[in-house]
Amino acid sequence: MERFLQVVVDGIADGSVYAALALALVLIFRSTGVVNFAQGEMAMFSTFVAWALADAGVPLLLAVLGALAFAFAAGMVVERVLIRPVEGGNPLSLVIVTLGLFIVVNSAAGWIWGFNIKEFPALFPGGVAEIGNVSLSIESLGIIAVLLVVVGLLWLLFTKTPIGLSMRAAAQSPSSARLVGIPVGRMFMLGWGLASLLGALAGVLVAHRLFLDTNLMAGVLVYSFAGAALGGFDSPIGAVVGSWIIGVTEALAGTYIDVIGSDLKVLVPLGIIFVVLLVRPSGLFGSPEVTRA
């Protein structure tokens, strides 16, 4: 039983990392209708920035904050320069642009920092916390806590602040938003900046465990897609809940089902994507309009 709880908590922690990236995907999709296949690579790049800062002697917390700020700025620039020109057009063009971006960012990271695996400093103290007679990894608990705080902040931003309201308005109906004077383009830039920041957060949370190299986020991206799809691609709550479910299912399957070793664990989210999309494309929380073929 203790083992089960440990596995579940670790699964929720993994799921929290996926959730951060899934939130990024959903945020961009909801506001601009674009699926950013390069989200993971952008996150990886920002994680490298954090590593580089820390390596240069900057205190870890500042390094992370610096990377998040970098990610925010980079996201805004990408939207303005790369995505805006092709936004209304052929969806395939958008896919290719984000795929091109994937390749560019991935290679740029390798070019700047090399392809060797690097160790990323731990954000949380190691060891376990004893809760009752269950020992839970402090890192897992820390990751979950960070995600909850971030989700809370996002909720506050979008429901209680004027700028959050403007962003929601711009996402729902750009033309009506313009009519009340909202600079829609600038709202999209903010959305991308915020999403990029969330992705970077996912990266720094997971880099210690997975070790930092250019392949860091490729796997996470698939899980995040699965989480977002399960939750419903236009629902932020769905992204979080879906990602948690993915994380827990993956952890349980890897531990308790022998056929699925650690290498086939990836089939779990993939299987979930298949089943969800074929049975109920709008996911757990999404709205049906999004998926009408």
Place this chain on the structure above:
Amino acid sequence: MTALLEIEGLTASYGQIRALHGVDLTVGEGQVVALLGPNGAGKTTTLRSICGMVRASGRIAFRGRDLIGLATEKVTRLGIAHAPEGRGTFSGLTVTENLKLGAYGRRDPEVRRDIDRWLETFPRLADRRDQPAGSLSGGEQQMLAVARALLSRPALLLLDEPSLGLAPIVVREVFDVLARIRAEEGTGMLLVEQNAALALELADAAYVLASGRTVLSGPASEIRAEDSVRRSYLGQ
């Protein structure tokens, strides 16, 4: 003295299709002007051109300032509010949030008071203040659109078919509010309406459009009296 809104020789196109072939009209400060004509005459396109939602050329001057080529969000921030065809409400946001958005760009502290005032004026909106706007009836959404437009305290209000799809009693309510606004605020209005009689009751002057051109203009009373007008252009 420059008029509130002056339009001269306005042409506009949707892609390759020319929709307006030369529209002229003027709205004076505090004046209500009705824009009438059959379906497809270009009335909505005219409003859209003012707001930069359609590619247009010619002259559109708001208090002397040229609007052609200006982005929509910049136009509206100059003091023009548009309650468009389709109401332009944010269906996923609550009534209160929609109203708050109407006041976007206003920095003065009276926003809260204005919101309360409009909720008072439209009690049905007050009943539903925390419900998503998409769950409102057609009439309620129209009221919301008008209230939202007025929250920016515009100098010029553009209204596209406010009576469309509404029950007569609701239409009466809306137009009573418009009359009150004209009396109390001195807001200028450009009113596109299929219901010509109703529009002409409220308006000071009227223009009739057909096939993308101004074909008739004059004080509302004159237009109302013109039999030929009513039969040819207003389908009565």
Place this chain on the structure above:
Amino acid sequence: MSLVRITAGSRAHLALRAGVALIVAIVVIAIPFNSNPSVNGNLTLVMSYAVASMGLGLLVGYAGQISLGQGAFFAIGAYAAAAMLAKTGLPYLLALPVAAAVTFAIGLAFGIPAVRLRGLYLALVTLALAVAVGPVIKRAEPITGGVSGLSAPQPPVPGWLAVDPDQWLYLLSLVVTALMLLLAANLTRGSLGRALVAIRDGERAARTSGVHVSRTKALLFAVAGAYAGVGGGLFTYAQGFVAPESFTLLLSFTFLGAVVVGGLGTVIGSVLGALFVVFVPQYAGDVSQALTGVIYGCTLIAVVYLLPGGAAGLLRRLRRLLVDVVEPAPAVPEPESSPPPPEAQRGVHDAVPTSDPAPAGGDPAARGLRP
């Protein structure tokens, strides 16, 4: 504006097309005998990619469906061919039909439920397939050789042909590619092609005109899979070895890139696109080893911005500078000299580009006018 103007269907037109086809054929056949094994090997790889891209091009360009899983089908085809070549004594030519059959079946099984999904979701499902293939291959060691991969005997040079092995592989791939190209051109011109165009232009309208939308889309998905399978088989012929590293997610992106760069909706575009995705990374690598990906990715993005019609579109524009192909005037002229409505002639030609470098498209303004 053009130098020459000829009428579609006239003898001059046919002569032009035959002439161009002949020149292309001669050049393409002569290449392997005038270059080195490395170039031949690359071009053979280009052809296997081109076949896979052709199938994806049909799916994306005609049905408007974005699949990120073409690399998975390519892998399945390659492994099917390799397994057959390595473990059975069947004639090597059978490897291609086997690969095609396996991938067609899987594509159909996948496609029937999947094509109900809208763009993003289809892309996600195919992405999942592409990611799943790697681990499954590694696990299924008895069939696939697992992580270490599988060696397969390459097609031997026939006794009656006095060429080198690399030239032989090139020519064999060339024949297969040409056949697949002709097949694609035929598919797009026939009833399937018209059904696809109808679907792309509007599914509801297509349904009312009798097109069985889901069945057509699923069938197309299977066909695209089969094309990828054949491409994979050619890959196995050429490399003699398959391993999981050759079939990463990036491969699926590569095929998609080839389709877009080559020119959406054209069959020749897939060949041009394949040339791009094989050679540009190599040239980029020559410029700067570490910056290969950056240059390649930037070029991809640049093509999307600057050349929306892709390489094929560019070729068409160049061709129009030289030769203008116009529709013939109607046989019985109207009493009032007004040109006939363009719709009747526009339909098939505009929407169904062929692999021929001189398609009978022409300028809408020139329609119905005497040359």
